[in-house]
Amino acid sequence: MSRPLRVAVVGAGPAGLYAADFLTFDGDGSVLVDVVERLPVPFGLLRYGVAPDHLNIKAAGNTLMEVLERPDVSLYAHVAVGEDVTVQELRERYDAVVYALGASDDRSIGIPGEDLPGSVSATSFVNWYNGHPEATPHDLGDVTAVAVVGVGNVAVDVARILLKDPDELAPTDVPHPVLEALRASRVTDVHVLGRRGPQHAKWTTKELRELGELAGVGVVVDDGQLPAEPPEGSTPVAKRNLAVLRGWASREPFQTPRRLHLHFGARPVEVLGASRVEAVRLERTSPAGVGTGQTWELPVQRVLRSVGYRSAGLPGVPFDESTSTIPTEHSRVVRDGVARPGEYVVGWIKRGPVGILGTNRKDAEDAVASLQADAAELLAARPADPGGLAPLLAERGVEHVDVAGWRAVLELEEQHGVPDGRGRVKIAEWNALLAAAGVQPRP
Template sequence: MSPARRVAVVGAGPAGLYAAEELARQDRHDVHVDVLDRLPSPYGLVRYGVAPDHPRIKSITATLSRVLDHPRVRFRGGVALGADITRQDLLDRYDAVVYAAGAPADRRMDVPGEDLPGSCSATSFVSWYSGHPDAEQPLALDAARVAVVGAGNVALDVARVLARPPEGLERTDMPEPVLAALRAGAVREVVVLARRGPRHARFTPKELRELAGLEGVDVVVDPYGPDLAEARAGDRTAQANLRVLAELAGRPPSGAPRRVELRFHARPLRVLGERRVTGLEIERTQDGPGAPADDAGERTVLPVGAVVRAVGYRGVPLDTVPFDASRGVVPNDKGRVLDVHGAVCAGEYVTGWLKRGPSGVIGTNKLDSAETVALLLDDLDRLPERELLGLDNLLESRGVRPVGLAGWARIDSAEQDLGSARGRDRTKIADWPTLLRLGRAPRPVRETVEEPPWPS
């Protein structure tokens, strides 16, 4: 086996942890992996992006946690690239660096009025109800009707959380202030607007069925012509979606106190209002040849008191790492980072959404990371051994106290204790001071989670 190597993975979400797993379990090289994250907690969008009423999806953390338990993997939370350490700091201290920071920013609708109070991104709304420590409540929730713009699973998640009776969320890991705001909120109707027809919707049949099955909520479908009976040949997802939508279209309203309307062929043109959102101007669209054209281009105003845009995520630049602003990704060749001239940046790699854009499901990141790590290992075969500086001494010199695995275990335990007191599995802690106090607390004499031995 070749001499011991050090690799830094920037980002502790699924993509980063899958990359760490690939590196730790292979036997071509003796690799030690530092997983760095700006947050004091791991798991990325699994923790702060998956809807709280989807515990089965969140259970993937049990698998991801085993990566952090590996003796050749260390978690270093509360360490921000660009603020606490630089790109060059990492290149001086590791044989390779894997960027896996995801796509934390949102895409915009680029329509007038988008920045009015009462208009926000799904990114900010999801972060708030998921207990992200950076998030503040983005909407007052004092409007009876809310528009959600988007045709993906995130749009349906937002609609479901807004429309669902709050008691249906009582057993989730939502922070208590979020639950209190939802209980006090006035939202009784959510209109989900999709620019194209249902054949082109990006949500999954499972999400659609979950929305359709909400107790105390009528889910209705706006008429949209022949789309109901047509799906692209061989597209099973579209066909399954259309079957669910056809069932909903034929279901008479029950008179439930809450309502979700799915409206297709509706393109937002302008968010209306002066001091806050009062409506949304929309335009009727058509999908192409064979679509009804008699009302295409018709403009109407939808009276709403809030608008949430769920039109996609995008990556953001990391320190001085090369970045393609038009695509929101780090330019790369199958995971090898490329500079502005298209040349390979030696020792730098990328995986996950920052590599390919915000597409796929959680499992897609596993294959993506495997591809990136395979190239990294090939490059290590040819990389001469060099003397590397240490990370811990650098952080100490800058007054940065990272949150290790033991610190995350304290946060994890505190959240479970909070949840147990309320009859739940967990209640998230959502404020930075408490998270850092727990994560950076002095080690007790008997620590239940040991840090692995590490080369100096």
């Protein structure tokens, strides 16, 4: 009988775990998958990106948990590839390596004043409300008006969380201090800024519509920038979005305690303030996004940049800086212009930060099809079992969080919610996650 194929998946986000799912679907022991994750816990942006009130999306975690529970799948969380082990070491110990690193760094706008205190990335805000163990706290104490730069689904999430009645977030898993900070928030106005016309916005209609359903929040649309008819070449999504925006713009004036302002053709050119953010200077642009020279100031105390995610790549793996992806052909890594069997890529690090959760599933299916097509060649190249990661980690004294540790974290998070009558509440500190998992912090 031939030996099992050993596969390392780097990254326990949705894409990596969908790949593990396809690889071990038969459960016959013919493929053994070790999932290596930098953070103490798995699920990537499903846990730390997707908004806490998107409960139906978060429920995908149940499927991913079933994958991690399989006997042919092992979780090695709290092990960073590139730090605790190198890519080369993985390639020596596995028949195949699947890179599923995601893209969790943010892009900057590149305007003066962007680094003033009070001007931060939306990623930082998302990390905070999602209880990421590396997040910095956000104090909204003196903030009444916020500018969110960008017109994608992340901008919509951030605006919604800022304006939503915090009592509606209480049943979600947001950490207690986040809920308290949102309860104390005095934010009344959130300005979402798009530098081009509304037909160019990247948000999906479902997410956009949610903004019109927030209790106590009026949506104010800059109707001077709304085309009467969808411009030629508009996608079906853009047409639906324009219909939603036109519906809001035609509403009677209203009095609400909080307001969401949607601005289009408004490009931020400078963040203003003596020692912290006091305003953002905007320039009117044409529908195609070209500056007209006409500027005005919008008073805000917080700027959240939501202009895209990017990846840092991994030492020892080719990386295209311009697209922030690993170059591939049929999901195989292209090294020196050649796509060889043995290294594969899935998810955002392959396609860039686009698409919904389900897109990663199809992507993983494609990558696994390439890997399976190469399996016989990979096994033939190495008659002896390459052994996997466990002996190396033991030798280095690197402790990891396994699936039992992850289950223990989830159980403790269930208990955290009990005193306040909430459901599961996230543990947000790195060492507290490790303690819950029964793993010692590294010195």
